[in-house]
Amino acid sequence: MSKKQLLLKAAEAKVRTGGYNNFSFRELADEIGIKSSSVHYHFPTKADLGAELARQYTDNFLTNLGAPEALIAQGKKPIEVYLQQFQCALTEDKKMCLCGLLGAETDGLPEKVKTQTQRFFVQNIEWLTHAYMQTDGASEHTAKGQAIAALSxxxxxxxxxxxxxxxxxFTTASAGLLATR
Amino acid sequence: MSKKQLLLKAAEAKVRTGGYNNFSFRELADEIGIKSSSVHYHFPTKADLGAELARQYTDNFLTNLGAPEALIAQGKKPIEVYLQQFQCALTEDKKMCLCGLLGAETDGLPEKVKTQTQRFFVQNIEWLTHAYMQTDGASEHTAKGQAIAALSxxxxxxxxxxxxxxxxxFTTASAGLLATR
DNA sequence: TCGTTATTATCTATCAGTAGATACACAGGT
DNA sequence: ACCTGTGTATCTACTGATAGATAATAACGA
Structure with a gap:
């Protein structure tokens, strides 16, 4: 794993613990055994690092999910899979969703970090909308409402x-999502 | 309004915008026209300020709500009132819930801030549990589940x-809460 | 193949700015 | 005399960022 990826991994842990202002270049550098100035080689500014972090997080999240259509083809219920992916993030990493935290403090973020954070929500709502349209046969408008409610x-x-x-x-709160309708 | 309250007010805006690490004693001091050392007179440490902030926020939130019983006596539906209080926090202040943000970054907070943040959630779940028990005639266990789901x-x-x-x-996501059951 | 150039990734050293915190002085009211 | 609230001055530690040097590797041309 490249130093760059190690930096992102270390940063993810910090941000998911205490937000965007909860890590410094020095801390990351110390953790992976380089100097803080070298971090600037990989990420010119802190905002660049933050934006890349959110971008990769979103991509990994959606890649791990797979398309709703593909899940249905495998006999799985998309919403169940989706819920489980959230649950894993919470119980395995014992941490908050990266973009959830960044989204909450969105007004305090550099522009490019904000943009990448928004992308997580846009894409997740799209994914859920498609899922609901296919499982419930709902209209796009109805499905989007369900998607926003589920994500929230x-x-x-x-x-x-x-x-x-x-x-x-988490289990108690999300139980309603699995109710057969 | 006392300088102490002005400090808390300024801090609330900062924290609700970008989290616990998004304000400094100097910024607060400048905003209300005193020196940073004077802030330490009112709040010995930053953690003290943060804890007091969460404590007052919780108290104000619950005071503004009133007891569920009292709302029912006024012919109001507690859950509707509760939802509206959240909506006002979002649309009037244009900011995230203070304890929502602090809760998300809980593992990065000083102990006494964490404790006060938890108190917000404990008391809100209690409030909602009572509300659901009275409006739905649900058992305490069932009502607590509804409370946790609604708060989430x-x-x-x-x-x-x-x-x-x-x-x-927000409106779309929370619409389901008002559905007559 | 050999020498030259470029690129990559790191280092040391340093900067100006800010962080939370402290010691101590001072004024005004009781 | 005391308490409350504020100010001045200062401390150590840390922040993101930059400049410039260095070593290692890759690419290229003669």
Whole structure:
């Protein structure tokens, strides 16, 4: 794994713990055994690092999911898979969603970080909209409403679980999503 | 309004914009026209300020709501009032919920700030649990589940609305809460 | 093949600015 | 005399960022 990726990995942990202002170039550099000036070689500014972080997080998130159509073809329910991906982020990493945290502090972020954070939400709503259109046969408008509600519930469930330090909260909060309709 | 309250007010705006690490004693001091050393007179450490901020926010939030019983006595639906209080925080202040943001970055906070942040969620879940028990006649266990789901949905709806910079998202996301059951 | 040039990734050293925090002085009101 | 609130001055530590040197590797032309 390249130093650049190691930097991003270290930064992700920091940001998911305490937000964009919770890491410094020196901390990251120390963690992977280089000097802070070398971090600037890979990322000219902190905003560049933050933007790349959000970009990769979004891409990995969606790649790991796969397309809703593909999941259905495998006999899986997209919403269940989606919920589980959120749950894993919370229980395995024991951390908040990166873009959830960045989204909450969006007005305090550099422009390019904000833009990449928004992209996470846009793409997730698109994914969920397609999923609902196919499983429920809903209209695009209806499905988009369901998508926004589902995304909000899951981000909020993570947030409340973290705040209360109790992963059972996530399960309770998200139970309604799986109800057969 | 006392300097102490002015400091808290200024700090609230900063934290709700970019999290706990998004304000400094100097910034607050400059805003209200005193020196940073004088801020330490009112709040010995930054953690003290943060904790007091979360404490007052929680108290004000619950005071403004009133007890669920009292709302019912006035012919109001507690969940509707509760939802509207969240919506006002978002649309009037144009900011994220203070404790929502602090909750998301809980693992990066000083202990006493974390404790006060948790208190917000504990008390809100209690409030909602009572509300659901009375309006739905649900058991305490069932009502607590509804409470956790409602709180998660609303915090998440705020977060996604902020991230997407679109308050209509909040309305869409929270619409399901008002459905007559 | 050999020598030259370019690129990549790191280093040392340093900068101006800001962070939270402290010691101590001072004024005004009780 | 004391308490409250503020100010001056200062400390150490850390921030993101830059300049310039260095070593290692890759690419290229004669």
């Amino acid at each position: 519930l899951l981000e909020g469930a993570m947030l409340v679980s973290k705040a209360m330090n109790d992963t059972a909260i | 949905l609303l915090e998440g709806a705020m977060l996604v609305s902020k991230a997407m910079n679109d308050t209509a998202i």
